[in-house]
Amino acid sequence: MDRSLTAEKNRQKLLGNTPSALAKSDPDLAAMRDRLVYGEIAERGTLDDRQRMLITLVTLTASQTLADIKAYTEAALRVGVSPAEIKEALYQCAPYVGFPKTESAVRLVNDVFTEKGIPLPVESQATVTEASRFQDGLATQKAIFGDVIDKMHATAPEGQKDIKVKYLSAFCFGDIYTRKALDLKTRELLTFSIISALGGCEAQVKAHVQGNVNMGNSKQNLIDALAQMLPYIGFPRTLNALGCVNAVLQDS
Template identity: 75%
Template sequence: MKQLFGRRTRLGMAAMLALLLLSAPMHDALAAPERNKEGNAMQRLQATEKNRQKFLGEQQSATAKTDPDLVAIKERLLYGEIADRGTLNDRQRMLVTLVVLATTRALDDMKAQTAAALRIGLSPVEIKEALYQCAPYIGFPGTESALGPVNEAFAEMGIALPVESQATVTEESRFRDGLTAQKAIFGDSIDKMHASAPAGQKDIMVNYLSAFCFGDFYTRKGLDLPTRELLTFAIVSALGGCEAQVKAHVQGNANMGNSKQNLIDALAQMLPYIGFPRTLNALGCVNAVLQDS
């Protein structure tokens, strides 16, 4: 009996030791995700502060005084996560941001974001050209309203206005040059569209589209065609309800050498400003047109 008891005791101790050895790695494995979460949270906070300083400097939103929780959520998403990810560089991010603010009439943010655009190296000409690019899509009143706070920011920084003209067309060449830019983006399908336009609609579908939208804007200096087409994708996506135009400009971007991931990353940059419904609708258009990319 004594031998049996001793044997059982030794077996019990061995089982307990084995259990402890097995449970230690399991405990570490369970603890690892928690440590990762803490590390990721700290990284997000550090990235928020770093990117906020890079883009905004010491500027503080007026909303931060009245609604600090909302501002913290916004900035940790925008500067703590989105700003460090994806294929867009800082200049592209700021151009996309400015045209989206103009499109959504979010003018309270425009002055601070103009200062941010200048801080990361965009020129006054590039900023103005990005906003001019909005005019055929959101109209002149919306574009001119957005230019108000931009001009205020320029004046406060001692930037002389007007900036140098970037126009390249004449009254005689605007249709021809616009058609050339249009076909560079969309190919010979433009000829078919012109030919099939009903007689009573040709002013809109042919003359105004080629001469005004493309001739007066896409031919301007200051931004190249791939950048203008990326911004146009952002503008029509931010408008909402423009899925046919979004799809057309998804293909236009692909033709200009902008990748599917470029467009997806532009939508990520836009998300805090336009919300999920419009972002997801535009993402669906990207996936429908560039299925194999």
């Protein structure tokens, strides 16, 4: 395989004819980047282009490397990701990286949508009400993780129940996971990617490795997600997350 030719083909497919400013000022670095991202990683593994772009968008959001958000939003649209799916992928980041970081990425996505004549706001994907969000979230949480959630709720210290029970079930899983446009299998893959990109969250990464398997994602899917993320988060965080995958799925 000629990496340079493959890189050019995939770069054109995803980014169109947009010139690389880095190629003018730092051609060696640009060549290394493009041949790795588009010449090798884009050709490997079990992920399709739509999954790759969603993973890339949440990885950039989680790590707050936002300079490429607009380019990859356009790339996502180019390979068939819908505006609602793009928005939902970013909204999925909110419980894990916080609202300010999520909103910073959303504003850039909105700029792209406006430039392309995509109406804002995108149609709401909400399914819960104020009355149902806790119970709906708890049901979703248990669908992913099983009855361990009951034990977690029962053992949460009284002064911590708002965080470990109420907010987690109602906000993270009720307000976010129950939304339409992305299924639970995709949301879990994106959550694994978001938490892995943050670094220092190994306990949560391991929990979501098991959650991914429960939702039907394979060990190879998770490895391929980490490969997609590698150029954006570097080896230390990638290898730490890979270690979590191997620790949970030792026999896979």
